[in-house]
Amino acid sequence: MPRKTIAIAAAVLLCVSLLGPAALGAAPQGFSTGLRAGGGIELAGSDPFPVKAQAAGGGGLYAELQLNRWLGLGLAAQAHFTAPSDLSGGFQYRGHWGADLRPYLSVRWTEHSASENLELVAGNLLGAIARYDRYLQTFRYFFYMGMYVEPYLELHFPGGAGGRHSLVTSMPLDLYFRRDLPLSAAAGLAVAWKLYLRRPPTGGAP
Amino acid sequence: MKRTIPVLAALGTLAALAGLWATSCSLDMRYEKYAIVFGVADYPGTANDLSWTVADAQAMTALLTAQGFAVYERTNAGATRTELVSLLGTVNAAAAEEDLVVFYFSGHGGLGAQGVGVIYLYDDPIESGAFTDRELADALRILRPSKKIVIIDACNSGGFIADVADVDGVPADYTGTIYLSLGKLGSALSAYFTPGADSDITPGEAIVLSAAGEREFSYEDYSDGRLGYSHGVFTYYLLQAPKRGDKNGDGFVTVTEAYDYTRRMIDQYWNSEVYYLERFSPHVSGGPLDYVLFGAE
Numbered sequence: 001m002p003r004k005t006i007a008i009a010a011a012v013l014l015c016v017s018l019l020g021p022a023a024l025g026a027a028p029q030g031f032s033t034g035l036r037a038g039g040g041i042e043l044a045g046s047d048p049f050p051v052k053a054q055a056a057g058g059g060g061l062y063a064e065l066q067l068n069r070w071l072g073l074g075l076a077a078q079a080h081f082t083a084p085s086d087l088s089g090g091f092q093y094r095g096h097w098g099a100d101l102r103p104y105l106s107v108r109w110t111e112h113s114a115s116e117n118l119e120l121v122a123g124n125l126l127g128a129i130a131r132y133d134r135y136l137q138t139f140r141y142f143f144y145m146g147m148y149v150e151p152y153l154e155l156h157f158p159g160g161a162g163g164r165h166s167l168v169t170s171m172p173l174d175l176y177f178r179r180d181l182p183l184s185a186a187a188g189l190a191v192a193w194k195l196y197l198r199r200p201p202t203g204g205a206p
Numbered sequence: 207m208k209r210t211i212p213v214l215a216a217l218g219t220l221a222a223l224a225g226l227w228a229t230s231c232s233l234d235m236r237y238e239k240y241a242i243v244f245g246v247a248d249y250p251g252t253a254n255d256l257s258w259t260v261a262d263a264q265a266m267t268a269l270l271t272a273q274g275f276a277v278y279e280r281t282n283a284g285a286t287r288t289e290l291v292s293l294l295g296t297v298n299a300a301a302a303e304e305d306l307v308v309f310y311f312s313g314h315g316g317l318g319a320q321g322v323g324v325i326y327l328y329d330d331p332i333e334s335g336a337f338t339d340r341e342l343a344d345a346l347r348i349l350r351p352s353k354k355i356v357i358i359d360a361c362n363s364g365g366f367i368a369d370v371a372d373v374d375g376v377p378a379d380y381t382g383t384i385y386l387s388l389g390k391l392g393s394a395l396s397a398y399f400t401p402g403a404d405s406d407i408t409p410g411e412a413i414v415l416s417a418a419g420e421r422e423f424s425y426e427d428y429s430d431g432r433l434g435y436s437h438g439v440f441t442y443y444l445l446q447a448p449k450r451g452d453k454n455g456d457g458f459v460t461v462t463e464a465y466d467y468t469r470r471m472i473d474q475y476w477n478s479e480v481y482y483l484e485r486f487s488p489h490v491s492g493g494p495l496d497y498v499l500f501g502a503e
């Protein structure tokens with residue numbers, strides 16, 4: 001992914017994040033599904049070679065079950081791409097692409113209500129990563145695992161009969177445990193659109 | 207609202223860092239390059255002689271010299287085990303950690319005892335002994351430079367490549383089919399959870415670019431050059447890589463780009479013309495690192 005694109009995407013996400021707190025309210029509960037996309041940088045380091053950054057991006061689907069007001073369980077399935085690093089020093093960390101599964105636990109920190117229909121939720125995802133990748137320009141495949149945390153802000157919009165929508169901005173922080181790379185981590189920004197399939201019960205406290 | 211401020215501040219900081227990073231990269235390519243080039247065509251006796259392997263070595267020497275390498279070339283009776291060890295010592299005395307060392311060999315290769323990959327230097331008797339992948343890895347280990355590349359244009363040369371943390375989808379006896387992604391998932395899982403010992407050259411020891419798989423031959427032109435290669439087929443295309451192998455147009459050809467170019471060319475122009483048992487495919491080491499091999503011309 002071109003670095004310029006990442007910079008623009010980061011700026012857009014920042015604007016979305018700044019606009020988010022305009023509405024505050026309580027979150028709906030139940031089963032939800034959605035689409036997410038994001039980008040950022042991945043850091044790679046293998047002694048004696050210095051650490052380098054690689055542009056990274058990805059996107060996919062996820063489904064989440066809100067267990068109660070504060071806890072949820074989810075599973076994300078994504079495709080991802082990591083570009084090669086630069087060639088300074090005559091070497092680079094190879095680019096790779098593939099798919100990953102991310103089971104996670106969602107913990108809500110706060111809920112804020114500003115009106116009957118708009119609410120903002122802050123929370124954090126904590127999960128595991130299983131990745132199956134292929135190095136670019138080769139047919140060499142590898143598997144590795146990792147873990148991540150992903151603080152998020154979720155802005156809920158007024159819902160219709162078919163469900164309720166929300167927009168989520170988040171900052172995933174990944175740590176990978178690779179057999180061939182002692183240091184492998186990533187940080188970035190992501191946006192997601194989320195659809196709650198069941199309307200929240202009415203009449204209760206927000 | 208107050209609680210969201212730290213989160214937004216973190217998002218803003220990250221966005222700013224991404225923007226800075228996008229505009230701040232510059233390349234530092236100041237390091238020395240050394241190459242040891244061996245080619246053996248005239249083996250002791252006449253039964254095992256080859257036609258173009260010395261020409262391969264000479265052409266590779268010319269290319270690497272033009273690319274700024276300090277090249278030590280040895281052919282035929284000069285390409286011995288003793289000479290290789292001596293030259294590695296010479297290079298090691300001159301080289302620094304950030305430098306690059308390339309070892310190129312064109313000649314006979316094979317599988318030794320227990321399927322170990324071997325190459326035959328001039329003084330290695332083809333019937334009873336050869337230079338093994340482990341011996342080469344041990345010889346390279348004394349080198350101070352951290353960037354080491356091994357290029358072998360020989361039969362069974364894929365036997366020098368260790369599958370440590372990843373697995374190769376190109377079969378060791380390639381006939382035109384490459385495994386689909388999910389076909390290697392089981393092997394990749396096994397490599398992650400139960401890694402095994404491998405006597406081959408690991409990516410941490412050197413990146414290996416081989417002409418052929420572990421269980422297949424590589425080929426050269428007839429002695430009269432009637433096929434138009436006048437080289438080993440793999441080396442013929444590798445020599446083109448500086449001009450045509452810079453796939454991403456960044457001005458450099460990495461080992462992986464050279465692999466990608468030679469593999470595609472051999473598939474397109476050799477494998478499509480020959481009987482399926484004579485098809486072959488280059489292989490390359492896995493691992494997270496890739497080195498600059500050539501400057502693009």
